[in-house]
Amino acid sequence: MRKCYFDHVATNPLDPVVLDAMMPYFKESFGNPLSIYDIGSQAREAIEGAREDVAKLVNARTSAIVFTASGAEANNFALRGIALAKQNQGKHIIVSKVEHHSILNSARFLEKSGFVVTYLPVDKHGMVDPEVLKKSITKETVLVSITMASSEVGSIEPMKDIVKVAKESGVAVHADGVAAVGNIPVDVKELDIDLMSMAAHQFYGPKGAGALYVKEGTRIVPLIYGGIQEGGRRAGTENVPAIVGMGKAAEITRNDLSARMENVKKLRDRIIKGIADMPNVYLTGHPEQRLPHHASYVVEFIEGEAMMLMLSVKGIYAASGSACSSKALKSSPVLLSLGVPTALAQGSIVFTLGKGNSDEDVDYFLQEFPQVVKKLRDMSPFAKGWGDGAQADKS
Numbered sequence: 001m002r003k004c005y006f007d008h009v010a011t012n013p014l015d016p017v018v019l020d021a022m023m024p025y026f027k028e029s030f031g032n033p034l035s036i037y038d039i040g041s042q043a044r045e046a047i048e049g050a051r052e053d054v055a056k057l058v059n060a061r062t063s064a065i066v067f068t069a070s071g072a073e074a075n076n077f078a079l080r081g082i083a084l085a086k087q088n089q090g091k092h093i094i095v096s097k098v099e100h101h102s103i104l105n106s107a108r109f110l111e112k113s114g115f116v117v118t119y120l121p122v123d124k125h126g127m128v129d130p131e132v133l134k135k136s137i138t139k140e141t142v143l144v145s146i147t148m149a150s151s152e153v154g155s156i157e158p159m160k161d162i163v164k165v166a167k168e169s170g171v172a173v174h175a176d177g178v179a180a181v182g183n184i185p186v187d188v189k190e191l192d193i194d195l196m197s198m199a200a201h202q203f204y205g206p207k208g209a210g211a212l213y214v215k216e217g218t219r220i221v222p223l224i225y226g227g228i229q230e231g232g233r234r235a236g237t238e239n240v241p242a243i244v245g246m247g248k249a250a251e252i253t254r255n256d257l258s259a260r261m262e263n264v265k266k267l268r269d270r271i272i273k274g275i276a277d278m279p280n281v282y283l284t285g286h287p288e289q290r291l292p293h294h295a296s297y298v299v300e301f302i303e304g305e306a307m308m309l310m311l312s313v314k315g316i317y318a319a320s321g322s323a324c325s326s327k328a329l330k331s332s333p334v335l336l337s338l339g340v341p342t343a344l345a346q347g348s349i350v351f352t353l354g355k356g357n358s359d360e361d362v363d364y365f366l367q368e369f370p371q372v373v374k375k376l377r378d379m380s381p382f383a384k385g386w387g388d389g390a391q392a393d394k395s
Contacts, residue, residue: 003315004361008293008354009151009179010319014245015204021248022206022241033238034227043240050247054211057250058177058196059187066212066230067243071178071199072102073223074212075145077234078174078195079106081220082143083115086172090140096120096128096157097337099147100176107145116140125286126155126338134165144173148186148196151179152321152334152350153285154294163192172218178202178210182253183291184261194218200242204355205249209242256355264293264353267362271295271351274366278373284335284348293354298340299347302376307349310372316365319350 005013025046031039033047047067055062068074083093095107097119107117118136120128128146137144144166149156159175166173174195180186181196182203188196195218200209214220214233226235253260272295275281280300299307304320311318321332331345351365 001315002361002364003317004364005317005356006351006353006361006365007317007319009350009352011201011207012204012354013356014206015249015252017252018205018245018248022245025241025244029240033240034229043238046240046244046247047238050243050250053247053251053254054198057186057254058181058198058213059189060213061216063231064188064213064216066214066233067238067246068210068212068234069208069239070210071176071197071202072100072210074197074199074210075100075102075176075178076106077212077220077223078197079103079110079143079145081223082172082174082195082218083110084221085219086142087115090138090142091115092118092138092140093143093145094118094120094133094136094141095145096122096147098122098126098150098152098334099145100151100178103145103147103176120146122337124339125289126150126153126284126334127286127289128157128162130158130161130165133162134168137166137169137171141169141171144171145176146173147176148180149177149184149291150285150334152332152348153296153338154290155286156180156184156289156291158289159191159193167192177213179291182249182257183293185257188213188215195220200246200249203249203253206242206245208239209246211246260355261292263355264357267353267357267359268293268295268351270359270362271353271365274362275369278370281373282344284338284340291352293352294350295352296348296350298335298344299349299373300344301347301380302373303346304348306376307347307372310376311369314368314372316368319352321348321350 029039029042031043033044051065052062055065095103111117146157146162163173172194175193177196178199181198194215196213198211201207222233224235229235282298284296308320331342332348335345
């Protein structure tokens with residue numbers, strides 16, 4: 001049976017070249033980077049080399065990269081660190097309704113700590129309107145945090161316009177770049193953002209490695225206290241192999257990104273065209289301003305988890321909703337924010353492609369997916385008119 005991994009938004013396989021780069025720091029160069037003898041110095045030099053490679057990927061100053069254990073930690077660090085650092089200036093922050101849980105839950109924590117949070121609405125494509133943002137900014141606003149690209153519906157937000165609006169009022173901007181960095185070009189200097197989160201496993205690096213870009217001069221309160229690591233901004237003995245892996249993955253991505261984007265977009269467009277005529281199957285997210293490897297849908301009358309399971313039996317691996325909430329038996333808050341009806345939002349399915357995918361994978365998918373949908377609909381009472389009041393009409 002053919003195996004087709006179409007869930008690259010959840011994670012990516014580790015690039016073998018990245019693994020080779022990591023291995024010495026599990027074995028002979030295992031020292032603590034704070035130690036002054038040679039194996040400690042080797043580890044320290046490796047970390048700084050990785051920092052430079054990650055910085056180059058997003059056109060940042062090397063000193064602006066702070067390593068974390070994940071994109072989620074970077075998001076927590078950004079929101080809580082900036083809010084606490086600026087609380088004497090104001091206690092209002094703004095996020096959108098389509099943010100990752102690590103942003104939304106951090107915002108809710110801050111609400112319980114006395115901050116006021118505005119949750120911006122989005123349009124039917126999941127896009128933030130800069131004019132709505134402008135009207136939401138007050139004299140108390142200290143931070144705007146908007147996802148650069150949605151992992152769930154693929155839409156790429158108008159970050160330049162968002163940053164422009166925020167900067168006109170002197171408000172700091174954080175971008176959750178986890179789904180964007182490594183999949184599209186990102187230039188923090190061109191965007192003029194103050195903070196941005198990244199995760200290594202989104203571009204074929206190891207899990208357990210992330211980073212927060214912190215623009216020079218931005219004051220931020222640490223999330224983790226302890227030692228002097230990361231310039232005193234993130235304590236704890238560094239995970240040297242993972243950091244080295246993130247650096248190597250960043251280096252490879254910087255050289256390969258254009259070719260990767262061209263390949264996955266071609267495959268993605270084949271998927272979108274191939275199932276465009278399927279009845280009651282609707283593309284979610286922006287039809288054009290979307291990640292090049294991303295195709296997301298809601299399918300009427302059947303549940304996303306049922307599609308996931310049946311596709312996996314056929315060797316096709318996909319997602320339903322965000323990777324962190326797919327086990328929750330409830331409608332995606334992101335889809336609900338787009339105005340998707342609750343029942344239809346249950347039928348979420350997300351396909352994300354990577355550099356290991358091929359035309360043959362897409363051929364196989366286009367052969368099997370319509371059959372899966374048909375089989376599930378044949379079993380669905382909703383497809384037969386039950387539910388939403390129809391049951392009473394038929395009795």
